[in-house]
Amino acid sequence: MKVTVDQETCVGSGQCALAAADVFDQRDEDGIVVLVDPVPPADLAADVSHAAVMCPVQAITVED
Amino acid sequence: MSVAAGPLRLPFERPNVLDLAPLYEILRREAPVTPVTTPVGDPAWLVTRFDEVRALLGDKRLGRSHPEPELASRISTAAVQDGPMGDYETEEADHTRLRRLLTPAFSAKRMRALTEYMQALVDGYLDRLVTEQASAPDGVVDLHAGLALPLPVAVICRLLGVPESDREHFRSLSYRMANYASCGDDAYQAWNEFTEYMRGLVETKRAELCEDVISDLVRAQDEDEEFDYDEMISLCVGLLFAGHETTANRIGLGTLFLLSRREHWEDLTADPAGRVDATVEEIMRLGAPGDLGLLRYAHTDLDIADVTIPRGDAVILSINAANRDQSVYSDAEAFAPDREERSHLGFGHGPHFCIGASLARTELRIVFAALAQRLPSLRLARNMDELEVCTTITGGVTELPVTW
Numbered sequence: 001m002k003v004t005v006d007q008e009t010c011v012g013s014g015q016c017a018l019a020a021a022d023v024f025d026q027r028d029e030d031g032i033v034v035l036v037d038p039v040p041p042a043d044l045a046a047d048v049s050h051a052a053v054m055c056p057v058q059a060i061t062v063e064d
Numbered sequence: 065m066s067v068a069a070g071p072l073r074l075p076f077e078r079p080n081v082l083d084l085a086p087l088y089e090i091l092r093r094e095a096p097v098t099p100v101t102t103p104v105g106d107p108a109w110l111v112t113r114f115d116e117v118r119a120l121l122g123d124k125r126l127g128r129s130h131p132e133p134e135l136a137s138r139i140s141t142a143a144v145q146d147g148p149m150g151d152y153e154t155e156e157a158d159h160t161r162l163r164r165l166l167t168p169a170f171s172a173k174r175m176r177a178l179t180e181y182m183q184a185l186v187d188g189y190l191d192r193l194v195t196e197q198a199s200a201p202d203g204v205v206d207l208h209a210g211l212a213l214p215l216p217v218a219v220i221c222r223l224l225g226v227p228e229s230d231r232e233h234f235r236s237l238s239y240r241m242a243n244y245a246s247c248g249d250d251a252y253q254a255w256n257e258f259t260e261y262m263r264g265l266v267e268t269k270r271a272e273l274c275e276d277v278i279s280d281l282v283r284a285q286d287e288d289e290e291f292d293y294d295e296m297i298s299l300c301v302g303l304l305f306a307g308h309e310t311t312a313n314r315i316g317l318g319t320l321f322l323l324s325r326r327e328h329w330e331d332l333t334a335d336p337a338g339r340v341d342a343t344v345e346e347i348m349r350l351g352a353p354g355d356l357g358l359l360r361y362a363h364t365d366l367d368i369a370d371v372t373i374p375r376g377d378a379v380i381l382s383i384n385a386a387n388r389d390q391s392v393y394s395d396a397e398a399f400a401p402d403r404e405e406r407s408h409l410g411f412g413h414g415p416h417f418c419i420g421a422s423l424a425r426t427e428l429r430i431v432f433a434a435l436a437q438r439l440p441s442l443r444l445a446r447n448m449d450e451l452e453v454c455t456t457i458t459g460g461v462t463e464l465p466v467t468w
Contacts, residue, residue: 011163013417017172018425031167053407056417
């Protein structure tokens, strides 16, 4: 599983960081997404795909 | 049954606080973007289908401002979501600036850091309710007054830096402001009183700014010429209003869904930690506060679902209807936390997505897990249809008599 994020599109809703805190974080200054782990372990797959679905601006891409 | 010839008038009468008017299903199927008359008699477009509502929530051709505000359709006599807001020329830049300013205070990390504090609050409210229930002659207590309302109030007061002792005052102002059934201009008077209260609070806090959102906004407004003082005050009022009213109502609606569908309550009590997240998402999808929707104005002519919406027209995006769209959700009207479709528009979508979503999700998860753990035999003490429903744009019930 490979994850990419688009910081330009991100509006800082933080729903990814709420769904998968080991993979996503938010910048302290403006809340924009920070990718902590671009290649998360398989046991986080459900949380990561949930994070991608929850993103209100589709700023997260997950590839198998 | 078919859609009537003339424009329909909002709001559509609903059978009870949990279900929507059956008309929405017909509109989604036959007229997903349809002309309506607002509760105050002005023309608007009502959008009911998931795909269109979702697309328009993220569409920059719509905004909260109006090119000629004095000509804009009005929605209701409430003082919230009633008409145009903000400056047409600078709306997008203003919104981006304010959003960046506020987002860090509502980040997932900050909300997670508040978990223990929220849990302690909830435990305390439940302890008090248990004591109260034991001594109540009929064994009935009000979960609205004892939990659903005080929790979000306490949390937003702490986040914003508002004295909790002011709660009665801003509670009653919030209710009046959001009331669309009030006479004359009471909602506006309440808005003015709320603004006055907030000015006083801001000026008191200015002498000793701390680590809270209102202090952050005061600092930011001081440093930024573009950031208007009145705009800052309105924003503080909006945050205090939205920060408690919406969550309190959602706790009430969620409790009603669970207690009126016993099998789902029992599922939750069997495994609170494992099931609470999905339960909260279903409460966010199906809970339908208020009978209107999110208000936008077309900033240009736009074509959607075979309809052309002219520039300047009001557009009401029915989140309630979109979240029950049968082309998106199987058995859409059913409360089913285990459903496969996990996304919904309960917090909106796109650049205006609810800034308090992480706050609300965290609060709701703690509340429903704690209720299921502590009070597994919880049940409604009265028939749901006897409960008084608020006539505010945020909906919900004013009392929640329960026993166990």
